[in-house]
Amino acid sequence: MPAKRRAAFFSLVALAALGLSLYAPELPSPLSALELTLPLKANSVRFAVIGDMGTGEKPQYELAGKMVEYRQKFPFEFVITVGDNIYDGDAPADYESKFERPYKLLLDAGVKFYATLGNHDKPNQRFYKPFNMNGQQYYTHKNGNVRFFALDTNYMNPQQLAWLEKELQNAGSDWAICYFHHALYSSASFHGSATELRGVLEPLFVKYGVQVVFAGHDHVYERVKPQKGIQYFTEGASGSLRAGNLKKSALTAVGYDRDRSFMLVEISGDELYFQTISRTGQTVDSGVIQRVTATSGVSSGPAEQVGPGAGYE
Amino acid sequence: MKRRNRVTRLIGWLSVFAVVTPGFAGQPRVPQASGEDARVFKIFTARVQEYVKLQKNVEASLPALKPTNDAARIAEHEHALARKIVQARSGAGQGDIFTDEVTRQFRRIIRGEFQGPNALQARRTIRPDNPSKAVVRLHVNDVYPENIPLTTTPPTLLSKLPELPKELAYRIVGRDLTLKDTKAGLIVDLIPNAIP
Numbered sequence: 001m002p003a004k005r006r007a008a009f010f011s012l013v014a015l016a017a018l019g020l021s022l023y024a025p026e027l028p029s030p031l032s033a034l035e036l037t038l039p040l041k042a043n044s045v046r047f048a049v050i051g052d053m054g055t056g057e058k059p060q061y062e063l064a065g066k067m068v069e070y071r072q073k074f075p076f077e078f079v080i081t082v083g084d085n086i087y088d089g090d091a092p093a094d095y096e097s098k099f100e101r102p103y104k105l106l107l108d109a110g111v112k113f114y115a116t117l118g119n120h121d122k123p124n125q126r127f128y129k130p131f132n133m134n135g136q137q138y139y140t141h142k143n144g145n146v147r148f149f150a151l152d153t154n155y156m157n158p159q160q161l162a163w164l165e166k167e168l169q170n171a172g173s174d175w176a177i178c179y180f181h182h183a184l185y186s187s188a189s190f191h192g193s194a195t196e197l198r199g200v201l202e203p204l205f206v207k208y209g210v211q212v213v214f215a216g217h218d219h220v221y222e223r224v225k226p227q228k229g230i231q232y233f234t235e236g237a238s239g240s241l242r243a244g245n246l247k248k249s250a251l252t253a254v255g256y257d258r259d260r261s262f263m264l265v266e267i268s269g270d271e272l273y274f275q276t277i278s279r280t281g282q283t284v285d286s287g288v289i290q291r292v293t294a295t296s297g298v299s300s301g302p303a304e305q306v307g308p309g310a311g312y313e
Numbered sequence: 314m315k316r317r318n319r320v321t322r323l324i325g326w327l328s329v330f331a332v333v334t335p336g337f338a339g340q341p342r343v344p345q346a347s348g349e350d351a352r353v354f355k356i357f358t359a360r361v362q363e364y365v366k367l368q369k370n371v372e373a374s375l376p377a378l379k380p381t382n383d384a385a386r387i388a389e390h391e392h393a394l395a396r397k398i399v400q401a402r403s404g405a406g407q408g409d410i411f412t413d414e415v416t417r418q419f420r421r422i423i424r425g426e427f428q429g430p431n432a433l434q435a436r437r438t439i440r441p442d443n444p445s446k447a448v449v450r451l452h453v454n455d456v457y458p459e460n461i462p463l464t465t466t467p468p469t470l471l472s473k474l475p476e477l478p479k480e481l482a483y484r485i486v487g488r489d490l491t492l493k494d495t496k497a498g499l500i501v502d503l504i505p506n507a508i509p
Contacts, residue, residue, distance in 0.1 A: 088460065095384035119462040123495050127387045129380045137479075155482055156468040182465060196434040200468045 036073050037275045037286040044268035045144035046074060049179075051082035051216025052118065053239030056098040060239035063260045063279045064102040070277060071106065074264055078143065079103075079111060080150070082216035082235060083118025083181030085131065090122040099130070114141055116150045118181040118216065140167050146267055147171045149210075151180035153197055161200060168208035175267060175291060178205065179214040183234045185227060187249040188218035188257075190242055205230055211291060212272060220246045220257040221276055223285055227251075231289050235276070237261050256284040353418045354475045360410040361492075364501055365480050368494060371397045378496075395497040399454045407453050410492060410502040419474065423490065423507050426470045435467040439485055439508070449486060455500045457493050458486065 038046075048067060053060050067079075086098045100107065107113075107130065115131035116138075117123060126133040133139060137152040138160055149164060168176060183191070184198040194217075205213065206228050216236030224232040237260050246257040260279040265272060270291040276284045371394065378390040411419065426435050449458050464485045474483060477492075481501065484493045490507035491500050 090384070090388060092384040092388065119465070121463075122459075122498070124387050124391055124498070127378055127380050127390075128384060129382045133380075135378075135380055154463045154465055155471075156465075157471045157482075158476060159479075161468075194438070194465070196431075196438045196467055196469060197465070199434070 034070060034073050034281060035283050036070070037283060038074055038264060038266045038273045039268070040074065041266070041268040043144070044266045045146050046076040046264075046266050047143070048076050048079045049082065049214050049233070049235050049263035049265060050079060050238035051181075051214075051234075052084040052219050052236040053081070053102075054084060054086040054094075054098040054120075055239040056087075056094070056102075057239070059241070059260050059279060060098070061102045063238055063262060064106070066277065066279060066281055067103075067262055068105045069281070070264060071109070071111070074266070076264060077111065079106065079113045080148065080179050080214065081113060081115045081131075082179050082214050083116045084120045084216060084236075084240070085115050085118065085125060086122075087120045087240075090125065095128065114148065114150060116180050117152050117154060119154055138163065142174065144267070145174050145269075147174040147176050149176065149178045151178060151201075153180040153182040153194070153215075156197055156200060161204070164201075165204055165208075168204060168210070171208065173293070175212070175272070176208060176210045177212045177214070178210050181215060182217045183215035183222075183232070183236070184213065185224040185232045185251050186215075186218045186220075186234050187222060187224075187247055187252045187255065188220050188234070188242065188245045189247050190245050191218045193251075202228065202230070209292070212289060214263075218242070218245065220255060221261045221263075221284065222246060222251075222255045223253045223276075223287075224251045225253045229292065233263065233274075235261065235263050254285040350418065353414050356412060357410065357415045358475055360412070360415075361475075361477060361481060364410060365478050367401055368394075368398060368480055368497070371401055372496070391496065391498055395456060395494075395499050398494065398497050398499055402454060405453050405501075407503060407505075409453070411504050416504050419490065419504055420507060422473050423470065424509050426467065426473065427509050431467075431469050435470060438467040439464050451486060451489055451491060451500055451503055451505075453500055453502055457484070457491070457498045457500055459498075461486070 053063070086094050088094070103113070112132055113130055115125065115133055117125060123137065125131055126135050126137055132141070133150070137155070139150050141148050141150070149167060151164065152160065182194040182197055184202060185193050204210070211230055213230055213232045215232070215234055218234055219236045219240040219242040220234060221237050222234040237257070239260065241257070241260055243257055246252070246255040248255060256276065256278065261276055261284060264275045264277065270293060272289040272291065273287070274289070275286040278284050374397065375390060375393055378387065381387065408416070426432070449461065466483050466485055471483065477483065480495060482493050482495050484491045485508060488506045488508040489503050491503040493499070494501050
């Protein structure tokens with residue numbers, strides 16, 4: 001074969017290989033390839049966090065697939081959602097294509113979902129049993145030594161605030177974790193911080209020792225530097241994504257806006273471990289938060305174990 | 314004597330119960346208002362209660378909606394309830410609940426919120442997903458617009474308006490303040506251009 005033709009042949013082969021690698025459907029990662037930073041302690045509370053996921057589009061399904069893969073390594077028992085569970089409609093077909101099918105393997109495995117309502121959600125989603133809202137716009141659930149407060153930030157009326165205060169008073173010595181749709185702190189350009197909501201919610205969080213808050217709304221992942229002793233996370237990129245929307249600010253501890261993501265969380269005693277994972281299985285953030293108890297006086301700033309070059313700080 | 318003590322104790326407990334359960338049995342709590350404000354709030358509250366009574370009566374004629382795995386069942390219930398309420402209120406019009414004097418008072422409160430010291434925050438709260446650019450003309454008995462995201466109702470505004478029973482909510486659409494049936498998804502009444 002003349003040299004010129006040989007070179008052309010190898011170029012074609014190389015191009016074909018590149019094409020295949022770009023367009024071939026991604027195969028599930030072997031278990032050993034999944035990086036897990038969580039300690040898997042005995043009797044720990046294990047859950048996942050997703051938000052703004054209900055698009056019914058391919059990336060939502062791919063991220064859900066990644067959650068299934070990780071569950072083999074980190075058997076989380078439930079998922080909390082920070083809203084926008086089902087975009088653009090609430091016909092039965094929407095529930096099917098935007099929730100039941102993407103998370104089928106998790107649902108079949110008995111993983112419970114606890115939902116909150118986002119601004120794209122129809123309020124009657126509260127009657128959809130798999131969301132475990134029991135017909136309520138806001139509610140609480142307890143898992144191990146953790147008391148969760150699922151709030152409706154679309155409508156933070158005095159009744160809900162009074163309810164929250166009463167429930168927080170009764171939380172006792174449990175971890176108190178709040179989750180809802182609108183992020184009280186956010187460095188994303190599209191929405192940014194919900195400052196008015198912050199004005200009514202944060203004083204209660206401070207007063208009653210809420211140390212961790214999950215929200216969404218902005219379609220990015222962000223961990224904010226602790227504010228008044230509270231660790232705020234935004235996980236609003238589990239389906240929708242606004243790539244490049246996160247503008248690093250003085251608030252940002254770690255951010256990621258290049259792809260979809262979900263969080264895994266493990267709570268054992270006074271420690272909360274978290275790991276944020278992208279659609280391709282990259283760990284974009286991880287760390288541990290130490291609970292401040294009346295006697296410990298330990299700071300809640302997370303000891304960071306950030307994945308190499310994944311997000312930005 | 315013993316009996317009188319028991320009665321006094323019972324009345325005492327009932328008073329405590331009434332105080333700690335605002336909104337009990339669909340009774341909206343009214344923010345502290347005096348004089349003319351209190352009188353107008355009372356009119357509004359009475360009309361709200363009338364609506365809730367009607368809604369409950371209508372809903373009682375349908376199979377009860379309990380949490381279900383069947384999303385179709387939820388949609389059917391919502392649509393059937395809306396249909397029946399619209400039938401029962403076929404003559405309803407703008408101003409039935411937000412009467413002229415109620416509207417005047419609400420406008421004053423809303424103006425205070427959106428032009429007062431909290432204006433920036435309140436506008437920020439409703440700005441991001443406010444569908445003001447969408448051409449949405451609302452009417453009483455319309456289904457709440459389905460394809461536009463909810464606007465967060467400013468919490469500080471909610472603290473100044475009469476509290477509603479859980480069957481109803483104040484919702485801002487564009488510049489309009491609507492009274493929305495949370496279960497039937499209907500617009501029960503509205504104040505057009507309420508947001509200055």
